[in-house]
Amino acid sequence: MPWMLLSIAAGAVAGALLRWGITLYFAPKWQLLPAGTLICNLTGAFIIGLSAAFFSLHVSSPLLKLFLVTGFLGSLTTFSTFSLESANMITQGEYFKAVFHTVMHLTGSVTLALVGMCLGHKIFS
Numbered sequence: 001m002p003w004m005l006l007s008i009a010a011g012a013v014a015g016a017l018l019r020w021g022i023t024l025y026f027a028p029k030w031q032l033l034p035a036g037t038l039i040c041n042l043t044g045a046f047i048i049g050l051s052a053a054f055f056s057l058h059v060s061s062p063l064l065k066l067f068l069v070t071g072f073l074g075s076l077t078t079f080s081t082f083s084l085e086s087a088n089m090i091t092q093g094e095y096f097k098a099v100f101h102t103v104m105h106l107t108g109s110v111t112l113a114l115v116g117m118c119l120g121h122k123i124f125s
Helices: 002-026 035-057 062-076 079-091 095-124
Strands: none
Touching (some): 079 095
16 A cells, blocks of 8 residues: 555656646746646646556556556646636636637547547557
């Protein structure tokens, strides 16, 4: 049990630091939408698709899955921040921007998870 907790915690720290770095880097570069959150969510969706394919085809350490999926990707991706960003756009009367932002996150994430799964099955089998 302690190794499981340590795996999750280590992954969570790495994912949170990466998300923070991506957000800081992209915030001044693209002010139309919060690009950092979008990049983290889309990247995480793709990686979780690859991971799902890998873990379905190969026996691996449960600690690796806890580190990568639960810790790292759980911390890198963020539904709550995306939701708050969209809600803030709505309260500021930026309805089109809020809809665009929401559609980009939801359709982009599902699409990239599927692409990751399909690509992962080709790569890992």
